[in-house]
Amino acid sequence: MKQLLLLLAFATTVGLSAQSSVPDNWWELDRDENSYPGVSAERAETYLSGKQAETVVVAVIDSGVDIEHEDLKDIIWTNPGEIPGNGIDDDNNGYVDDIHGWNFIGGADGRNVNYENLEIVRLYNKLDAKYNNRNRDGLNKKEKAEYDRYQEYKSTIEKKQEELGPTAMQYEMIKTAIDGALEQMGKEPADVTAEDIAELESEDQTIAIVKQVVANATAGGTTFAELYEQLEGAQEYFDSQLKYNYNPEFDAREIVGDDPTNLKQRNYGNNDVEGPDAAHGTHVSGIIAGVHGNDIGVNGVGGTYVRIMSVRTVPNGDERDKDVANAIRYAVDNGAKVINMSFGKGASPYKDAVDDAMKYAQKHDVLLVHAAGNDGKLLTLENNYPNDTYQGKRRTGKTWIEVGAASSSYDDNLAAPFSNYNKKYVDVFAPGAQIYSTIPDDQYAKFDGTSMAAPMVAGIAALLRSYFPDLKAKQVKEIIEQSAVPVDLEVVKPGTDGEKVKFGELSATGGLANAFTAVKLAEQTKGKNRKLRDDRDPSLRLY
Template sequence: MFKNKIKYLFIALALAMGPFISEAQNLTYKANWQNLDLVSDTTFGISTEKAYQELLKNKKAVNVVVAVIDGGVDISHEDLKSVIYTNPKEKLDGKDDDKNGYIDDINGWDFLGGPKGDVEFETLELVRQIRALNPKYENKSTDSLSKTNEAEYLKYLNMKNELNQKLTEAKNNLNGIYGFKTVLENMVKKMGKENPALADFEAFEPTERGEAQVKKVMLNVMKEEPDFATFKKEQIDAAFDHFKEQVDYNYNIDYNPRDIVGDDENDPRQKIYGNNDVTGPDALHGTHVAGIIGANRDNNLGIKGVANHAIIMSVRAVPNGDERDKDVANAIRYAVDNGAKVINMSFGKGYSPHKDVVDDAVKYAVSKDVLLVHAAGNDDMNLDLESSKNYPNRIYADQTGTAAPSWIEVGASGPTDDASLKASFSNYGKTSVDVFAPGERIYSTTPNSTYTEEDGTSMASPVVAGLATLIRSYFPKLTAPEVKNAIMQSVVKVNHPVELMIGKDKKTVPFSDLCISGGVVNTYNAIKLAESMAKTSAKK
């Protein structure tokens, strides 16, 4: 689960510490910046527009199905409805016309749904692991255990400590946001205006310490976010909801919504369950991802996706909480069996109890020449370290190898070619992350034909998935490993150091220490290389 984490944690810290200003907020982000060119547009996008203008005019292309395994996609969005996948072998008639086990799977499938509705919130995998071990170890001590159980028991204690820390942090954030929100709302009442301006906050006379602190913060906020109503809704209210969801659902040992699905949650290899609601109760994240990949470029609406021949298949497997391994595995298999040639996975978690099940699905995708694109995560961690885990990953648990030739791990970059290029939140790894791509303040589609900016490797991953889809559209004979090679070998190398937080210390490191390729993906370069590869292959 990566959803909205960066925005809301930043808000909590900013409100707790005072001035609501960051270096990122002071930057100017050009519209469609992720697709612009560093030289001609002076912003470190991936040169998609340049590729369309100079390399792809009048070239033939085929449609490519790209699966968005996520929380759901608004398939009726004005900028997406023309590019949504439709199952040609299925009718909306209450029958399994194509005999694949999934009734009425017209636009994809929902592994979080069932006869009783759809799962929106979930616990962390950490919580589920503790819950499973509670009957065995709760109220036990090492003295009462055999030697064979000691390691598992110590792991159990460590997980409980981790959960307690997370829950305490979430409660503190919730209380902080609640206090700020309450004082702010009372101040606005006193002003007598629903949407006060900067001048109203400047004129406001605090009557107690809390109001003075909130005024100080809001004076900074209103210089950066002049529309109070938008700021209040999208940041204060949304942050409150986010931390409340963490306390009530994500970190709640007593919460388990799986009865809604009606599957056997203890059977990781069960395949037939779910429903055909590919939008679900919260499709913000998945819709945003889908738009980055393939929003209609030619309808004069909204935004421009990277790939102009992408067909978006929504496979719902990621709740507001940690995804379950069986759902991820089934989503990958469903996407492959229904024609996806690229799969975007903008999700991740710290524990994977049934990694073997996911690995088997990944191996299946690799055997069918499918390219998997995965977000590296938003914890500013070095994934090369043994202590840093982000699942799923390309290393098979049974030690039979990796999915590396058909798997791209993506970190997030910003628009400026300087020391701040690495997005502050992005995970990295000299041997674990393949490439970087734009992931800061990416403007894309959101439910009900709206649009907004989001941050995260969740946004960087679909930039790369869109590029992979674009290559497979224009050069369909290239294999998944060849497409990956074209992307890796055509990056714009970053030859200057970048800033990195290691613990509490800010350090500068070579960008080549952050990923295997040492650069940011580039559509223009990748298309030129892919064309050369396709010509060479045709001569053989």
């Protein structure tokens, strides 16, 4: 009976997203020419046609990249100093056979980390080793503060486990029920329609609820195959959160074989730059550099001269500060001029190491582009890491851009409801909802997230560094921000139930990143480090 009640609750609340009628490439388009508030990549490409450019390497610090994807294989970075497969560190950079990048979450034996703890669990485990079976009495002031954090972490983890259990069970049961229906019909999900499900005859009450679930979802335009895929993804997500992300007994780091607290270690991992789950990193890479002119897939914002370096660092869970710092340094040392970082977490125990890597990138003229996060909340220096402000100081990185996500609707729904925001700490917004791009095995899909918005800006940065190679990273940052197209709209504030706010209050620029206006401004700048004049070219004022 309990299982049936859970299924019924799911059936009445299922809200799996229907497919939008918005064109797949809306994010490449221009609002003046195509009515969609994209980044005007097509317009920029047309304008730059025939002009000279240089190859620019963009490092994608992410979950991995399918380097053999049909729409990416021709733009994957290849290390000129390495001889493939000889087992020798030919270029003496400390990484053996790093042909297309490096994997900091892999082991020397070829195994790879897929799932990981969240940072709160790692912090809990560290304190648990010290305070398990102890009480607060007799502790000094510093220890009491640690003990209180330990109890707070413990309470949060236990509460989350209690919440996740029923949810994971719910998704598992509904998928099991649908699998049973598929077995009864003898069909694969791609061959099933909503009508097929509606016509099922069975005295099993779960089949009746399956019918209701499918009817609810497909009424909005979702196909059965899409519904099934979303259910699989949801089941895996909640199951992995329970088994791995919030499980203090799970330890993935033994696969890597390093000491994650030894921040001086650099030479660990392996050269498998794809890993077991490269969907996220492959999607990001397509936005930046999907091959142009091949009549398939997508056209990356960065144009035809971008090369993608895959630096695998982000598991299904929270990335580690040590890996992030080493990934940034690897990218810088191996020629990346732009680094995309579509990841983040709520705590950073070794932030100093990441800060030092940021300074290293700035010193070497490399631009860092970071996603603002998908919590629909005010971004602060304490709730999202990494960030551009150095630990314990007011100084910030000068070659860092923080990016929020916009939707395809140029109205009060322009700000994506999941996007983080802050007038001070988020620099600019870019398309991040229903973004069609590459995923592994020559496939394509639509993803939502500031993870998709950041590579829009990384692509613009690559375009500028390609066609205007004399520009420094700091200048590229300034041009992207100063050329952002202002938006004079009241929008629904992300994370709220209809509260309205001026779009300009959500970020420092108050605008949308735009490739065409950035290119035009770069031409005006002509390599000089100066601020944008008030009498700028009227063509920059698009909308």
